[in-house]
Amino acid sequence: MSTLRDEPLLCLEGVHTHIGQYHILHGVDFEVPRGQVTMLLGRNGAGKTTTLRTIMGLWPAREGRIRFDGQPIGGKGATLPTPEIARRGIAYVPESMGIFGDLSVKENLLLAARQARTVDDIDTTRLEWIFTLFPALKKFWLHPAGKLSGGQKQMLSVARAIVEPRQLLLIDEPSKGLAPAIIQNMIGAFRELKRTQTTILLVEQNFTMAKALGDTVAVMDDGRVVHRGPMAELAEDEALQHRLLGLSLAAHQ
Structure with a gap:
């Protein structure tokens, strides 16, 4: 019999987000397993940052459901205020650092x-x-x-x-603009966080970091998740990398 500890810590089901007149997320579906690092990858403008902000309740999901630790925190008619989402054990590190x-x-x-x-x-x-x-x-x-x-x-x-x-960290492009030595320091820090059973959802454009840290991966394109699976499989499949991301991880080592 499965227990709550066997269930994903975070689950997004059919999430749609609008910002003003723009429909940004179009039915986003993926899960974040407990105690793992999940990479959220995709081209610029794919909807990755919007996904993190929607999880935090900064932009409400108009449709779909967001569940954290088995409880609803977002979705149509169910979005909690951002301070309450934070109190439940989620921290957000924006690209702007804050x-x-x-x-x-x-x-x-x-x-x-x-x-x-x-x-x-x-x-x-x-x-x-x-x-x-x-x-x-x-x-x-x-x-x-x-x-x-x-x-x-x-x-x-x-x-x-x-x-x-915190149970869950949402981190948006932590390596952007950093020197390689600092990136390696970040990789070491995130590995230590993972060792403490902190779950991480990480948006990243640096594929060395993605390959080094990721257990699972969700790839977004045009506001949808177009691929889910083990990070190691994506890292080894250059044809899949080109199809999903338009580039090869090997070119970004």
């Missing part, structure tokens, strides 16, 4: 720690663990976040999402 440039690294993390009034209220063990993932954050603890490098800002944006335990 950090506060005038505040210090310390202040950014304190704002993200909902249960903490001062930095002393943050779990010390967890904070030290974050510093092992992203040592630069400890070094620049009191520096304004706006003065960090692009890679350090991305580290801070992820750290904000995990300063408290």
Whole structure:
């Protein structure tokens, strides 16, 4: 007999999203297994970011259903407010990173720690663990976040999402514009998060990262999911890569 723990952590069924007069998502269907990294791939404009924002309730799904941990959180007549979705254990790292440039690294993390009034209220063990993932954050603890490098800002944006335990991370193109060494640091951090049974839905254009991290993959095109399956199978099938993405992963190593 299957249990809730055997079910996907996140499930989208027939999700349609409109932004103003534009119909962006056209019946999106895919699942995110617990404790795994699911890659959401596709050409620019395919609907990946809209999918993440719809899951978070930032743009409501007009049709279909979104279930998280067995409970409805989105869909026609059922979309929860974004703060409530976050309280249920979902964190969103947007492509824009969402950090506060005038505040210090310390202040950014304190704002993200909902249960903490001062930095002393943050779990010390967890904070030290974050510093092992992203040592630069400890070094620049009191520096304004706006003065960090692009890679350090991305580290801070992820750290904000995990300063408290989360069941699911939605992360939008974390490697965009980063140097290869910083990308490798990100890959290591996400592997460590996966080791702690944190589930990740990751939008990414860097196929080295996708291949290194992905357990499963959903490929989008024109607001629909056109392929679902193991990431390893897509990574090994250049003909399928060309058909779905218009390029080869091997050309992006």
